[in-house]
Amino acid sequence: MGLRRLNLLLPVFFLLCMAGFTVGYAASEPGGKTTGVPVPVIPAGKGETCVEDIDFMRRNHMDLLKHQRDETVFNGVRTRRHSLKECVSCHVVAGPGNVPVSASSPKHFCRSCHDYAAVNVDCFQCHASRPETGALAELTDRDILSPAATAGTD
Amino acid sequence: MNRTTYSEIEGHSKSFYALAAVLALFVLCGFFCAYYMEHYGHYITGMSNQVVWGIPHVFAIFLIVAASGALNIASIGSVFGKRLYQPLGRFSGLLALALLVGGLVVLVLDLGRPDLLIVAMTHYNFSSVFAWNVFLYIGFMLVIAVYLWVQMERRMNRHVRAAARVAFIWRLVLTTGTGCIFGFIVAREAWHPLIMAPLFIAMSFAFGLAVYLLALLAACKGSNRDIGDVVVRRMGRLLAVQVTIVLGLTVIQHATNLLVSENVGVERFILLDGGNYTLLFWLGQVVTGSLVPMVLLFRLREPQDPNHTVSVASALVILGGFVQLYVLVIGGQAYPLNMFPGMEITSGFFDGVVAGYTPSLPEIGLALGGVALTGLIVLFGIKLLRFLPVSLANAAIDPHHVPHNGRV
Amino acid sequence: MIRKAAIEKHGTDPVFDPGRRNFLGSMAAAAGITLAPGVILYGIGKSSAASANAPTAAVTSDVRWGMLIDVNRCGEGCDDCVTACNTENGIRGHGRETTDAQWIRKLTISNPDNGTSKSLPVMCQHCADPPCVEVCPTGASFKRADGIVLVDKHSCIGCRYCMIACPYKARSFVHEALDNQKPHAPRGKGTVESCTMCVHRIDSDRQPACVEACSDTGGGAMLFGDLNNPASEISKRIAKFTTQQIRADLGLDPGVRYRNL
Structure with missing residues (x-):
C-alpha cells in the first residue's frame, strides 16, 4: 500500500521540482526585478578599441574564437586579431601585487561575464588564462588595468 | 507463430525490491566513481601511460561481447527455426540490449572527456575501427529494438524471420568490429590480427550464452516459473560446445603467434613467466573458465537435474571470460613495446620493462556499476513488459514431449 | 566612445x-x-618554403618537416633536449612517474651480444602514415599538411586508442587537472598529447626547442628541416649517409630519422 502511494507521490514531487526550477529561472532573467545576481563589473581591455565592435563581440566572440581555433590548429594560421592568446593578454586583470589573475579568480575578464550568464567556459582547462609570466615583465603598470580603474568604461 | 504466452513478473515481493535496491546502489556508486575519476583525473586509477586501458575496458568489452552473444538465443529460434528456442527470443533481445547499454556506459564514463561525447557522435574518422564500432553499437540497439517489436507485436510477427536475419548478421559484424579494435594494432604483439575476429565471435557465443543461462534461471526461479530440464540441458550442451571452440581458438591464437619469431617474447610472457598474467591465463582462463565447465557440462547425464550444474558452469564461464579479457587487454599492454628488436632498452619512461597495473577502487566501482545497470534494466524490463514465457516446462515448450520416466 | x-x-x-x-x-x-620577433628569423636553416610560413597562410604539403638525429653525437648522460622540451611546453611532473607526461625521452639501448650501448632521444616520430591518426575515432589525431602529427584537443575525447596504437610509446594522457600552461602550448586533463615538433615555433620560423638546445649546449646531434626539399641540409645528409627509422618494418615512414643507430 505504502509503495503504491509512493508511486503517486513521486511524479507530483518531480513536477513540483520542475515548477520551482522554472520559476527560479524566470526570476533570474535580466528583466526580472527579483534577481539577486549583481550585474558584473566588466573590466575593459587595453587600448582604445576591441578588435571588433563591442556589441558584436558580446554576441559573436565564441564564433570568432572557434573559427580562429580551427584555422590555427589545422592550418597553422596564427593571425593575432581573433586569437584567444591576444584576448587574454589584452584583457588582463590585475590581482594582488598587480599580478594578472587567472581564470580561477572570479575577477578574470572572461569569468566576470560568464559567471553572470551562467555559461560554462572550458577554454581554460587547457589554455593559459593569463599572459606568460615571462611576458609580465614587459607590462607596465599602465598596461595592467585594475577593475577599479576601469569600472564604468564602455 | 507460436502458442507461447508471456507475462510480466509481478515485481512486488520484498526480494524484488531488495534486488532492485542493491542494483540501484551499485549503479549510483558507479556514477559516483565515474564522477570522482573525471573530477580528479585518471591518476587516481591504476591506469597509466603504460597501461592505458584498465578494468573498465575489460568489463565494457565483456558486456559488449556478451551482448551480441546473448542475442544468439533469439537467432537460433528465428533464423535457424529451432522451435525449442523460440519462446526464449524476447528475453534474449532484452538481455542483449541491457548488456550493450551497460557496457557502453562504462566505456563512455571512462573517457578522459566524457563531456565531449557529442563530438564522438558528430565527428567520425572512417578509417578508425573505433568509429565504425560507434555506428555498429547504435545500429545494434535499433536492430534489437525492431526485432523485439516484431516479436512482441502480434500483427508484426510475420516479419520476425527477416528482422532476426538482420540482427544475426549485424551481431556477427559487431563482434568482428570489436575484435578488430585489437586485431588492427600493428604495434602490440599480443594481438594477432587474423585470430582476433573469430576469437571474439566465439567468445561472444560462449559469454553471451552463459550470461543468458544464468539470467534466465534466476528470473524463472525468482518469479516461480517452471523451467524444464529439456531446454536447460540443450543450452548447457550448447554452452559446452562453445566453450570448447573458444579454448580451441585460444590454442590457435597462441600457437600461431609463436610461429612469428618476434612475438615469441610476448607469448613466453603470457604462457610462462608473466607472473600474475600467466597464473590468470592457466588457472583462470583455461582451468576455471574452460576445462571445469566443459567437464561439468559434458558429463551432465539425463536423470540429473541440470539447473544447478548449468548455473555453476555458466558462472565459471563468465568468470573465465573476464579473466580472458583481462589477460588479453591488460597483459597485451603490460608487455613492453619492442622498439628495437634484439636490443635491451632502458629509459625513464618504463621502456623495456613490464608495466605494473593495480586497479583502484573507483575504476572497479565504475565497472561494477555497468554490470548493475545491465541487471537493473533487465529487472525492470521483465517487470514492465512481457519478456518471459509463463512456463518453460517441458510440456509447455514441446507438446510432444515424453517425460523421461513415463514410458509409453 | x-x-x-x-x-x-x-x-x-x-x-x-x-x-x-x-x-x-x-x-x-x-x-x-x-608580429612576434620570431618572424625576423626568416631563412635561418630553412628552405625556400619558409616564406610560405607567414601567419596568414595555411601550411601546405610542399614541405615535410622532419629531424635527423645522429646517435653518435648524442651524449649518454645528456638530457638537454628533454629539459628544453619541458620548459618550452610547460610540462611539469607531479611526482607520479607512471602517469606523468613525457613528450621526449632519452632511451638507452644496449646490445646483449657485445655489451655496447647507445643513447638517443625518442619522441613522436611524425609518421607519414601514422597509426594514431588511423585509429582516432573523432579525427582529433591528425597530420598537418606539412607532416606534423598533432592532437586537436577540442575534439579529443580521451579514449586513448591512439596510445594503444602508437609503436613508439610517444603519447601521454593528461591524468590530472593542470594550471599555468604556456599560452602557446595548451594542454589539459583528459586529453592525449605528444610532441608537436614545437609547431608554434615552426609557424614563426624557429627551430623546435629540443633541436635548439641540442645545438646550443648538447652535442649538436639533432638536425631539423624540410624532408621534401632536396636542397635542405637534412635532405642532403639523408641522401649522403645511411639513416635509419625506428621500426622501419612497420612501413609508417617516420619523419624522425636516425643516423649511426
Missing part, C-alpha cells in the same frame, strides 16, 4: 566568413610590423 570607434572601423567587416581572406590581406601590412 570606444564602441563608436569600433563601428566606424569594423562595423561592415564580414569579419570571419568568406571575407576572411580579404581581411587577412589587409592585415598583412600591419602584421609585418606587429
Whole structure:
C-alpha cells in the first residue's frame, strides 16, 4: 500500500521540482526585478578599441574564437586579431601585487561575464588564462588595468 | 507463430525490491566513481601511460561481447527455426540490449572527456575501427529494438524471420568490429590480427550464452516459473560446445603467434613467466573458465537435474571470460613495446620493462556499476513488459514431449 | 566612445566568413610590423618554403618537416633536449612517474651480444602514415599538411586508442587537472598529447626547442628541416649517409630519422 502511494507521490514531487526550477529561472532573467545576481563589473581591455565592435563581440566572440581555433590548429594560421592568446593578454586583470589573475579568480575578464550568464567556459582547462609570466615583465603598470580603474568604461 | 504466452513478473515481493535496491546502489556508486575519476583525473586509477586501458575496458568489452552473444538465443529460434528456442527470443533481445547499454556506459564514463561525447557522435574518422564500432553499437540497439517489436507485436510477427536475419548478421559484424579494435594494432604483439575476429565471435557465443543461462534461471526461479530440464540441458550442451571452440581458438591464437619469431617474447610472457598474467591465463582462463565447465557440462547425464550444474558452469564461464579479457587487454599492454628488436632498452619512461597495473577502487566501482545497470534494466524490463514465457516446462515448450520416466 | 570607434572601423567587416581572406590581406601590412620577433628569423636553416610560413597562410604539403638525429653525437648522460622540451611546453611532473607526461625521452639501448650501448632521444616520430591518426575515432589525431602529427584537443575525447596504437610509446594522457600552461602550448586533463615538433615555433620560423638546445649546449646531434626539399641540409645528409627509422618494418615512414643507430 505504502509503495503504491509512493508511486503517486513521486511524479507530483518531480513536477513540483520542475515548477520551482522554472520559476527560479524566470526570476533570474535580466528583466526580472527579483534577481539577486549583481550585474558584473566588466573590466575593459587595453587600448582604445576591441578588435571588433563591442556589441558584436558580446554576441559573436565564441564564433570568432572557434573559427580562429580551427584555422590555427589545422592550418597553422596564427593571425593575432581573433586569437584567444591576444584576448587574454589584452584583457588582463590585475590581482594582488598587480599580478594578472587567472581564470580561477572570479575577477578574470572572461569569468566576470560568464559567471553572470551562467555559461560554462572550458577554454581554460587547457589554455593559459593569463599572459606568460615571462611576458609580465614587459607590462607596465599602465598596461595592467585594475577593475577599479576601469569600472564604468564602455 | 507460436502458442507461447508471456507475462510480466509481478515485481512486488520484498526480494524484488531488495534486488532492485542493491542494483540501484551499485549503479549510483558507479556514477559516483565515474564522477570522482573525471573530477580528479585518471591518476587516481591504476591506469597509466603504460597501461592505458584498465578494468573498465575489460568489463565494457565483456558486456559488449556478451551482448551480441546473448542475442544468439533469439537467432537460433528465428533464423535457424529451432522451435525449442523460440519462446526464449524476447528475453534474449532484452538481455542483449541491457548488456550493450551497460557496457557502453562504462566505456563512455571512462573517457578522459566524457563531456565531449557529442563530438564522438558528430565527428567520425572512417578509417578508425573505433568509429565504425560507434555506428555498429547504435545500429545494434535499433536492430534489437525492431526485432523485439516484431516479436512482441502480434500483427508484426510475420516479419520476425527477416528482422532476426538482420540482427544475426549485424551481431556477427559487431563482434568482428570489436575484435578488430585489437586485431588492427600493428604495434602490440599480443594481438594477432587474423585470430582476433573469430576469437571474439566465439567468445561472444560462449559469454553471451552463459550470461543468458544464468539470467534466465534466476528470473524463472525468482518469479516461480517452471523451467524444464529439456531446454536447460540443450543450452548447457550448447554452452559446452562453445566453450570448447573458444579454448580451441585460444590454442590457435597462441600457437600461431609463436610461429612469428618476434612475438615469441610476448607469448613466453603470457604462457610462462608473466607472473600474475600467466597464473590468470592457466588457472583462470583455461582451468576455471574452460576445462571445469566443459567437464561439468559434458558429463551432465539425463536423470540429473541440470539447473544447478548449468548455473555453476555458466558462472565459471563468465568468470573465465573476464579473466580472458583481462589477460588479453591488460597483459597485451603490460608487455613492453619492442622498439628495437634484439636490443635491451632502458629509459625513464618504463621502456623495456613490464608495466605494473593495480586497479583502484573507483575504476572497479565504475565497472561494477555497468554490470548493475545491465541487471537493473533487465529487472525492470521483465517487470514492465512481457519478456518471459509463463512456463518453460517441458510440456509447455514441446507438446510432444515424453517425460523421461513415463514410458509409453 | 570606444564602441563608436569600433563601428566606424569594423562595423561592415564580414569579419570571419568568406571575407576572411580579404581581411587577412589587409592585415598583412600591419602584421609585418606587429608580429612576434620570431618572424625576423626568416631563412635561418630553412628552405625556400619558409616564406610560405607567414601567419596568414595555411601550411601546405610542399614541405615535410622532419629531424635527423645522429646517435653518435648524442651524449649518454645528456638530457638537454628533454629539459628544453619541458620548459618550452610547460610540462611539469607531479611526482607520479607512471602517469606523468613525457613528450621526449632519452632511451638507452644496449646490445646483449657485445655489451655496447647507445643513447638517443625518442619522441613522436611524425609518421607519414601514422597509426594514431588511423585509429582516432573523432579525427582529433591528425597530420598537418606539412607532416606534423598533432592532437586537436577540442575534439579529443580521451579514449586513448591512439596510445594503444602508437609503436613508439610517444603519447601521454593528461591524468590530472593542470594550471599555468604556456599560452602557446595548451594542454589539459583528459586529453592525449605528444610532441608537436614545437609547431608554434615552426609557424614563426624557429627551430623546435629540443633541436635548439641540442645545438646550443648538447652535442649538436639533432638536425631539423624540410624532408621534401632536396636542397635542405637534412635532405642532403639523408641522401649522403645511411639513416635509419625506428621500426622501419612497420612501413609508417617516420619523419624522425636516425643516423649511426
